[in-house]
Amino acid sequence: xxxxxxxxxxxxxxxxxxxxxxxxxxxxxxxxxxxxxxxxxxxxxxxxxxxxxxxxxxxxxxxxxxxxxxxxxxxxxxx
Amino acid sequence: xxxxxxxxxxxxxxxxxxxxxxxxxxxxxxxxxxxxxxxxxxxxxxxxxxxxxxxxxxxxxxxxxxxxxxxxxxxxxxxxxxxxxxxxxxxxxxxxxxxxxxxxxxxxxxxxxxxxxxxxxxxxxxxxxxxxxxxxxxxxxxxxxxxxxxxxxxxxxxxxxxxxxxxxxxxxxxxxxxxxxxxxxxxxxxxxxxxxxxxxxxxxxxxxxxxxxxxxxxxxxxxxxxxxxxxxxxxxxxxxxxxxxxxxxxxxxxxxxxxxxxxxxxxxxxxxxxxxxxxxxxxxxxxxxxxxxxxxxxxxxxxxxxxxxxxxxxxxxxxxxxxxxxxxxxxxxxxxxxxxxxxxxxxxxxxxxxxxxxxxxxxxxxxxxxxxxxxxxxxxxxxxxxxxxxxxxxxxxxxxxxxxxxxxxxxxxxxxxxxxxxxxxxxxxxxxxxxxxxxxxxxxxxxxxxxxxxxxxxxxxxxxxxxxxxxxxxxxxxxxxxxxxxxxxxxxxxxxxxxxxxxxxxxxxxxxxxxxxxxxxxxxxxxxxxxxxxxxxxxxxxxxxxxxxxxxxxxxxxxxxxxxxxxxxxxxxxxxxxxxxxxxxxxxxxxxxxxxxxxxxxxxxxxxxxxxxxxxxxxxxxxxxxxxxxxxxxxxxxxxxxxxxxxxxxxxxxxxxxxxxxxxxxxxxxxxxxxxxxxxxxxxxxxxxxxxxxxxxxx
Numbered sequence: 001x002x003x004x005x006x007x008x009x010x011x012x013x014x015x016x017x018x019x020x021x022x023x024x025x026x027x028x029x030x031x032x033x034x035x036x037x038x039x040x041x042x043x044x045x046x047x048x049x050x051x052x053x054x055x056x057x058x059x060x061x062x063x064x065x066x067x068x069x070x071x072x073x074x075x076x077x078x079x
Numbered sequence: 080x081x082x083x084x085x086x087x088x089x090x091x092x093x094x095x096x097x098x099x100x101x102x103x104x105x106x107x108x109x110x111x112x113x114x115x116x117x118x119x120x121x122x123x124x125x126x127x128x129x130x131x132x133x134x135x136x137x138x139x140x141x142x143x144x145x146x147x148x149x150x151x152x153x154x155x156x157x158x159x160x161x162x163x164x165x166x167x168x169x170x171x172x173x174x175x176x177x178x179x180x181x182x183x184x185x186x187x188x189x190x191x192x193x194x195x196x197x198x199x200x201x202x203x204x205x206x207x208x209x210x211x212x213x214x215x216x217x218x219x220x221x222x223x224x225x226x227x228x229x230x231x232x233x234x235x236x237x238x239x240x241x242x243x244x245x246x247x248x249x250x251x252x253x254x255x256x257x258x259x260x261x262x263x264x265x266x267x268x269x270x271x272x273x274x275x276x277x278x279x280x281x282x283x284x285x286x287x288x289x290x291x292x293x294x295x296x297x298x299x300x301x302x303x304x305x306x307x308x309x310x311x312x313x314x315x316x317x318x319x320x321x322x323x324x325x326x327x328x329x330x331x332x333x334x335x336x337x338x339x340x341x342x343x344x345x346x347x348x349x350x351x352x353x354x355x356x357x358x359x360x361x362x363x364x365x366x367x368x369x370x371x372x373x374x375x376x377x378x379x380x381x382x383x384x385x386x387x388x389x390x391x392x393x394x395x396x397x398x399x400x401x402x403x404x405x406x407x408x409x410x411x412x413x414x415x416x417x418x419x420x421x422x423x424x425x426x427x428x429x430x431x432x433x434x435x436x437x438x439x440x441x442x443x444x445x446x447x448x449x450x451x452x453x454x455x456x457x458x459x460x461x462x463x464x465x466x467x468x469x470x471x472x473x474x475x476x477x478x479x480x481x482x483x484x485x486x487x488x489x490x491x492x493x494x495x496x497x498x499x500x501x502x503x504x505x506x507x508x509x510x511x512x513x514x515x516x517x518x519x520x521x522x523x524x525x526x527x528x529x530x531x532x533x534x535x536x537x538x539x540x541x542x543x544x545x546x547x548x549x550x551x552x553x554x555x556x557x558x559x560x561x562x563x564x565x566x567x568x569x570x571x572x573x574x575x576x577x578x579x580x581x582x583x584x585x586x587x588x589x590x591x592x593x594x595x596x597x598x599x600x601x602x603x604x605x606x607x608x609x610x611x612x613x614x615x616x617x618x619x620x621x622x623x624x625x626x627x628x629x630x631x632x633x634x635x636x637x638x639x640x641x642x643x644x645x646x647x648x649x650x651x652x653x654x655x656x657x658x659x660x661x662x663x664x665x666x667x668x669x670x671x672x673x674x675x676x677x678x679x680x681x682x683x684x685x686x687x688x689x690x691x692x693x694x695x696x697x698x699x700x701x702x703x704x705x706x707x708x709x710x711x712x713x714x715x716x717x718x719x720x721x722x723x724x725x726x727x728x729x730x731x732x733x734x735x736x737x738x739x740x741x742x743x744x745x746x747x748x749x750x751x752x753x754x755x756x757x758x759x760x761x762x763x764x765x766x767x768x769x770x771x772x773x774x775x776x777x778x
Contacts, residue, residue, distance in 0.1 A: 030144045
């Protein structure tokens with residue numbers, strides 16, 4: 001199954017793999033949402049949307065529908 | 080020594096403290112205006128530098144990159160691309176936040192490509208130790224080809240050094256720090272060959288952006304070098320990746336963060352403020368405090384202003400020689416100015432709260448918290464900011480919709496924002512509430528008048544949300560929805576920033592609206608003091624002959640004459656003409672006059688009544704409020720401002736679009752007359768119907 005940002009759990013970290021460039025706004029790319037960068041899900045808003053992320057050190061919120069377009073690979077955190 | 084004048088431009092991402100740096104450099108020495116033709120705020124400040132050099136400092140709108148997505152951001156590009164602009168900078172200061180350096184440097188590398196001497200200002204340097212950040216300044220300066228200034232606009236350090244650095248602008252490098260054209264060498268080579276005299280990055284911006292470009296045939300470039308939208312975006316992505324690679328490489332050496340120290344108070348606060356119960360509870364508690372305090376705290380200064388002007392007016396009429404000038408002064412100008420100044424306390428409080436909420440970073444959390452709910456009504460979480468700042472004034476609120484990315488959500492926000500209770504409605508509400516709602520407390524602490532005011536605010540919001548819901552169902556506009564909002568760090572609001580903001584906004588409001596109100600007051604005084612025909616000129620004899628045998632007292636007599644005169648003055652005739660339309664709503668012709676004159680701006684309502692009652696009565700010592708309270712309708716024998724007519728008036732002003740500036744800004748932002756005209760018809764028609772129903776039910 002494809003893992004996307006919206007399937008992360010709170011506190012999980014992942015590496016951005018790929019997305020459809022025509023759907024993702026340029027502004028999000030400029031905020032650091034680029035393949036290879038780290039993303040962490042910090043908070044989920046009440047009612048499950050939007051998502052509060054740390055992408056490459058930038059703190060920002062995006063909607064689930066956008067997050068569902070961004071494919072990621074989960075990073076296993078050693079405890 | 081010669082005096083030298085240089086232009087300095089402040090550029091930076093939102094939330095990096097750019098405006099604080101601006102305030103530190105210029106103090107109160109600043110001018111706020113608009114860019115010609117568009118309603119983007121233009122802030123210029125002046126600053127004395129060492130060696131007798133003076134600087135014009137331009138605070139450009141915050142932007143994440145030079146790829147503009149709003150007219151605010153467009154302003155930045157248009158200035159930086161136009162060397163002939165008289166504000167074209169001799170030196171650019173790119174302001175960054177030490178904690179977000181990586182992202183902030185993206186814009187910096189773009190500015191460097193424009194070959195303008197650039198200083199990198201790293202702000203919030205006071206937090207470095209706390210966050211475990213160390214910087215290798217010489218390394219960074221070498222690789223970014225710039226000079227670096229470490230400042231803390233909060234603590235005020237580094238500003239003097241920054242000033243010294245600005246005057247060395249001629250020695251600061253204007254070379255780009257990376258070569259972005261490697262992303263597609265073939266394409267950029269041919270572009271360079273076709274336009275050898277132009278900067279490559281400028282050409283690229285002209286191809287990808289929708290900007291005015293003066294010296295260059297925009298069409299010519301685009302026709303031969305255009306690519307499909309999707310190809311251009313792919314190239315822009317490559318460019319962005321390239322820039323980030325460069326930034327990552329530089330920061331790998333130049334920036335060290337001790338992660339153990341980071342991770343903080345921010346996430347704890349976020350957990351509470353965006354909590355599904357506490358988050359909303361705190362938000363509504365804050366709103367409640369704001370509205371209670373606006374009414375409670377500003378009461379004392381408002382009463383003071385009101386009675387001061389009443390005294391001043393009577394002082395003028397008693398001590399100056401009788402005549403047209405004295406009457407204009409005491410009945411037209413003084414009550415007119417009083418009607419403007421009485422706004423100041425409430426407006427200042429409102430702007431105070433709004434700037435604290437924005438400065439602290441809390442507003443972004445509200446956007447996050449409300450997005451899902453607002454979307455049910457066709458709005459965006461970002462609509463919350465316009466709806467809240469609409470409580471100050473719809474004009475800046477409608478401008479604040481520019482960061483809503485989706486056109487349908489933005490349009491709906493623009494159309495419904497004027498329903499929120501703006502500060503111009505406050506004086507109307509305040510005086511009517513004071514007249515018809517008792518000053519009692521329920522449950523021992525809730526002031527009934529304050530509660531009524533809060534209900535009116537809720538009614539405004541409720542109506543805005545409801546109309547949004549209806550519009551969302553009716554309108555068929557398809558568009559990609561996307562939503563990106565930065566969640567800035569929490570900051571303690573800086574007193575200086577908040578104070579300057581409050582002063583500037585209040586000043587702009589008082590002088591902007593003040594001119595209109597004063598002019599209308601003078602016109603009104605004239606229309607109320609003169610009239611056509613025999614009735615007006617012979618008021619004295621007509622009235623005296625009527626009551627000749629009744630042995631009436633002289634003071635009552637002169638009151639009767641004065642009000643007969645007013646009825647037959649020009650304005651009295653106007654009011655009487657529209658009386659049939661408004662009497663079903665419970666208003667008399669005097670209120671009719673006030674509604675006509677406040678068509679262009681609501682706040683004129685109170686000023687108009689002030690003028691009318693000053694002209695109409697012989698006793699100038701009393702306050703406007705008391706005069707209005709004592710007014711009796713001669714037909715019904717009831718008070719003019721009773722509970723039914725008062726509620727009807729409150730509802731009318733809650734819904735009617737009595738504001739010419741709102742119409743103008745809606746036209747500008749939607750680029751069509753269709754929307755403002757629809758807005759006017761719908762809002763004012765609705766207001767009439769609701770006020771009619773309310774009065775007929777309550778009377």
